[in-house]
Amino acid sequence: MSSVQANLNAPKPVASARVLLPWGRWGLRVTAFLYLGFMVALPLATIIKNGVADGLPAFWEDVTNPTAFAALKLTLTTSIIITIINAVMGTLTAYVLVRFPFPGKGLFNALIDMPFAIPTLVTGVMLVALYGPQRTVGAWLNAHGIQVIFATPGIVLALLVITYPFVIRAVQPVLMEVEKGQEEAAYTLGASKWTTFRRVVLPTIAPALITGSLLCFARALGEFGSIVVVAGNIPGVTLTAPVYVFGQIESQNQRGASAMSILLLALSFTLIVTVEWMQGRNRRSNVSS
Amino acid sequence: MYRVESLIQRRDAEDAELAQRKTSARTLRSLRLGGEKASGSKAPGSIRAKLVEWLLIAAVVLYATGLLLAPLLAIFWGALAEGFGAVVRELTSADAVSSLKLTLIMAVSATAINTVFGLCIAWVLVRDEFWGRRILNGLVDMPFAVSPVIAGFMLILLFGRTGWLTPLTEALGIKVVFALPGILLATIFISLPFVIREVAPVLGQVNLDQEDAALTIGANRLQTFWHVTLPAIRWGLLYGVSLTFARAVGEIGAVLVVSGGVSRLTETSTLFIFRSLDDRNYVGANAMAVVLAGISFVILMVIELLKKRTEQTRTI
Numbered sequence: 314m315s316s317v318q319a320n321l322n323a324p325k326p327v328a329s330a331r332v333l334l335p336w337g338r339w340g341l342r343v344t345a346f347l348y349l350g351f352m353v354a355l356p357l358a359t360i361i362k363n364g365v366a367d368g369l370p371a372f373w374e375d376v377t378n379p380t381a382f383a384a385l386k387l388t389l390t391t392s393i394i395i396t397i398i399n400a401v402m403g404t405l406t407a408y409v410l411v412r413f414p415f416p417g418k419g420l421f422n423a424l425i426d427m428p429f430a431i432p433t434l435v436t437g438v439m440l441v442a443l444y445g446p447q448r449t450v451g452a453w454l455n456a457h458g459i460q461v462i463f464a465t466p467g468i469v470l471a472l473l474v475i476t477y478p479f480v481i482r483a484v485q486p487v488l489m490e491v492e493k494g495q496e497e498a499a500y501t502l503g504a505s506k507w508t509t510f511r512r513v514v515l516p517t518i519a520p521a522l523i524t525g526s527l528l529c530f531a532r533a534l535g536e537f538g539s540i541v542v543v544a545g546n547i548p549g550v551t552l553t554a555p556v557y558v559f560g561q562i563e564s565q566n567q568r569g570a571s572a573m574s575i576l577l578l579a580l581s582f583t584l585i586v587t588v589e590w591m592q593g594r595n596r597r598s599n600v601s602s
Numbered sequence: 603m604y605r606v607e608s609l610i611q612r613r614d615a616e617d618a619e620l621a622q623r624k625t626s627a628r629t630l631r632s633l634r635l636g637g638e639k640a641s642g643s644k645a646p647g648s649i650r651a652k653l654v655e656w657l658l659i660a661a662v663v664l665y666a667t668g669l670l671l672a673p674l675l676a677i678f679w680g681a682l683a684e685g686f687g688a689v690v691r692e693l694t695s696a697d698a699v700s701s702l703k704l705t706l707i708m709a710v711s712a713t714a715i716n717t718v719f720g721l722c723i724a725w726v727l728v729r730d731e732f733w734g735r736r737i738l739n740g741l742v743d744m745p746f747a748v749s750p751v752i753a754g755f756m757l758i759l760l761f762g763r764t765g766w767l768t769p770l771t772e773a774l775g776i777k778v779v780f781a782l783p784g785i786l787l788a789t790i791f792i793s794l795p796f797v798i799r800e801v802a803p804v805l806g807q808v809n810l811d812q813e814d815a816a817l818t819i820g821a822n823r824l825q826t827f828w829h830v831t832l833p834a835i836r837w838g839l840l841y842g843v844s845l846t847f848a849r850a851v852g853e854i855g856a857v858l859v860v861s862g863g864v865s866r867l868t869e870t871s872t873l874f875i876f877r878s879l880d881d882r883n884y885v886g887a888n889a890m891a892v893v894l895a896g897i898s899f900v901i902l903m904v905i906e907l908l909k910k911r912t913e914q915t916r917t918i
Contacts (some may be wrong), residue, residue: 337823338730345726348719349741352791356756357744359766363759402665409662413655421663423906427670429845430898432852436873438879438891439673444678450676474669499898506654531721535749537855538872539773542879555749555855562755562859571759581747589743 360578364571365571375572383549384557385576391465391553392533395472400526403480404518410481425478436474437542440467463545468553471539476529483525487518520595524588531584534577630795674895680888692886693893698729700866701874702893704785708870709850712789716846721839722798727798728805745794753791754859757784785870788856793849801835804912808834837911844908848901852894 365372375381409415410422428436443450444461454461461467491514499509513520537555544551552560554577561570655914672735681689692698727739745753752912760767778784808831816826832839854872861868863877878887 314644317902341722341726342730342732342734344719345723345738349723349738352787352794353741355766356760356791357748359759360756361753375815402662404664405658406662410657415663423902424666424670426902426905427674427898430848430902432854432872432894432898434854434875435677435852435891435894435898436673438680438875438887439677439895441879442884442888442891443673443676448676448680470669474673477666477669492604520788531747535747535752537749537751538852541854541875555751558749558755558856559751559859562751562758567759570755574749574755577749578747578752581749584746585743585747586740 316333328414358579360574363567366571367568371568371577372572374481375569376576378496378569380548380552381554381569381573384554385573386553387465387468388534388554388577391468391472392530394469395533396526396530398473399476399529402524403477403525403529404484404522407481407484407488408514411485416558422531425481428475428477433475433536433538437471437539440471440474440539440543444470462543463547463551465551467543467545468540468551471543472533472536475536475539476532479529479532482523483521483528484518487521488514491517500551520591523590527584527588527591531581531588534584536583556559611855640909667867677888677891677895678792680884681892683888684885688885689889689892692889693881695886697865697869698871698874698890700888701869701871701890704782704869705851705871706733706787708782708785708846710791711786712850713843713847715790716794717797717839720794720842720846721801724798724801724805728802742795742798745791748792750788750792750853753857754856757787757791757856757860773829778840778865781868784860785857785868788860789853792853792856794845796845797839797842800838800845804835805827805836837908841905841908841912844901844904848898848905851897 364375371454376385404554406425410418410425442448444454446452446455446462452460459466461470466540495513496509499513500506504512522599535555536553538558540553541556541559544553544556546556546560548557548560552571558570558573558577561567561573609911629859723742727735727742748756758779759765760783761771762768765779767778776783778787812830812834813826817823817831821829852872854876855872857870858873858876861870861873863869863873865874865877869877871894875887875890878884878890
C-alpha cells in the first residue's frame with residue numbers, strides 16, 4: 314500500500330510509444346480520458362456546482378451552522394489525535410519489525426495489513442462486539458466509568474484500527490535502507506540509544522513518516538463505515554463530518570451535504586497533493602545523491 | 603581457502619574489538635546490536651539491550667494484538683453467542699444469501715472493469731507523454747481523497763431526480779440510483795485507483811527491448827502485450843486486483859447512499875450487516891461480519907504472497 318503513489322515522476326521510457334500506431338495511442342488516451350472523466354471528474358463537478366449553487370454566503374452558512382461545525386471539529390480533533398498516536402506507534406512498530414528478529418514475525422507482519430483487507434464496517438462491528446456495553450470488556454470499562462462505544466473513545470479506536478498500517482508501511486522500507494553503519498558509529502562514539510534514534514534514524518525516516526501520517530490523516534477525515542456503527546452519531550456530540558453528510562443526504566438537504574463535502578474534499582485533496590509533491594521531491598533527492 | 607579463513611579471523615578480531623569498545627563506552631547498548639552480533643557477547647550492557655529489545659517487541663505486539671486481533675476474536679464470540687445453529691440459520695436466510703450473492707457479483711464486475719480500464723490508464727500514464735497526463739494522474743488519486751459517502755452522494759447528484767445525466771438515463775430506460783447500476787458505479791468509483799497504482803510502477807520497469815524484439819519478429823501489439831508485457835507485470839497486476847476486490851467487497855458508505863437498501867434486491871452484505879445492527883439482530887450482523895472477515899482473510903493471504911513475488915521481481 315505504501316507503493317500506492319506510483320513512481321510517475323521517474324524518467325519515462327518512450328521507446329514503445331514510438332512503435333505504437335497513432336490510432337492505438339490515441340485510442341488509449343481517449344479511453345483513459347473518457348473513463349476518468351466520466352467516473353471521477355464529472356461527479357466532482359456536480360458536487361462543486363451544487364455546493365456553491367446559492368452563492369458563497371449560503372455555502373459559508375451551511376458549513377458554520379452549529380451541528381455542521383461541531384461535526385467538522387470532532388472529525389478534525391479525532392483525526393489529529395490518531396495521527397499523532399499512529400506516528401509514534403507506527404514508527405515503533407516499523408522499527409521493531411525491521412531491526413529485531415522474533416518468533417512469529419511473518420505472521421505479525423501479515424496481521425498489520427489486516428485493516429487494508431477487512432471492510433471498515435466489519436471493523437466497526439468488531440469493536441462493538443468487544444467494547445459494546447453488553448459485552449464483558451465493555452461492561453467492565455463501563456463500570457469503571459469509561460464509555461467506549463457510542464462515545465468519542467470509540468471513534469478514536471475505530472480510526473486507530475483503520476489507519477494503523479499507513480505509517481508502518483511508509484516508514485518500513487526507508488528504515489530497511491538506513492545505513493546501519495551510521496547508527497553503529499553513533500553508538501560507538503558513545504551516543505545513547507535515544508540520542509542515536511533522534512539524531513541519526515529520525516532525520517532519515519522523517520519524510521516517510523510525514524507522508525505516512527498525512528495519508529493516515531486524510532483517511533481518517535473521510536472514514537464512515539466503522540464510525541457510523543461505533544459512534545452513536547449524536548448531533549453535536551459524536552456526529553462526525555462524513556456521517557453528517559450522510560444525514561443531510563437522507564434528509565434531502567443536498568446543498569448542506571454538498572457544502573460539507575466540498576470542504577472535506579478540499580482538505581483531503583490538499584493532503585494527497587502534498588504527499589505526492591513530497592514523494593516526488595524525495596525521489597529526486599534520492600536520485601541525485 | 604586459507605585467505606578466507608584469515609579474513610574471517612580478522613573480522614572476528616575486529617568484531618571483538620568493536621564489542622569491547624562498545625562495552626567500555628558505558629552508554630546504553632544499541633537497539634540494533636540486539637541482533638546476531640551482540641547475542642554472542644556476554645557483556646552486561648548487551649543483556650540490558652536485549653531486555654529493552656524484548657520490551658519494545660512486547661509493547662508493539664501487545665498494542666497490535668489488542669487493537670486488531672482482540673476485536674476480531676470478539677466477532678466470533680458475538681456470532682456464536684446463541685450457538686452454532688443460530689449462525690447457520692442467519693447465514694442461510696434468504697436475505698443473507700442474496701446479499702452475499704449481490705456483493706460478490708458487484709465486487710467481481712467492478713474488479714473486472716477496473717482491471718481493464720486500469721491497465722489502459724496505467725499504460726497511458728507510464729508510456730505516453732502528452733499535455734493531459736498530469737491531469738489524469740491527479741484524477742486517479744481522487745477516489746482516495748473522497749469519503750465514500752461523498753462518492754455515493756455524487757452519484758445521487760448525477761443520476762438522482764434532478765441529476766445532470768437523468769434525462770439521458772431516463773431516455774434509455776435505465777434506473778441508476780436506488781438500483782443495481784448505482785451500486786456498481788459506486789463500487790467502481792471507490793476501488794478505481796488500486797490497479798493503476800500497483801501496475802504503473804511495475805510497468806515502468808518492464809524491459810522495452812523484449813517488447814521491441816517481439817514486435818520486430820512479427821508479433822502484433824496485442825500479442826506482444828499478451829505474451830511479453832502481461833507476464834512481466836502479472837504480480838503487480840494481481841496485487842492491484844486483490845486490493846480492488848477487497849475494497850469492493852467491503853464498501854459501505856457509497857453503497858449505503860445509492861442503494862436504497864431493498865432487501866433481496868439492492869442489499870449487499872455490508873448493508874445486510876448495517877440493517878441487522880439497526881434491527882438489533884446482533885447474531886446476524888456478527889455472523890455476516892465473520893463471513894466478510896473470512897473473505898478478507900483469504901484476500902490478505904493472497905496479498906502477502908503476491909507482495910513477496912512483486913518484491914522479488916522488482917529486485918530482479
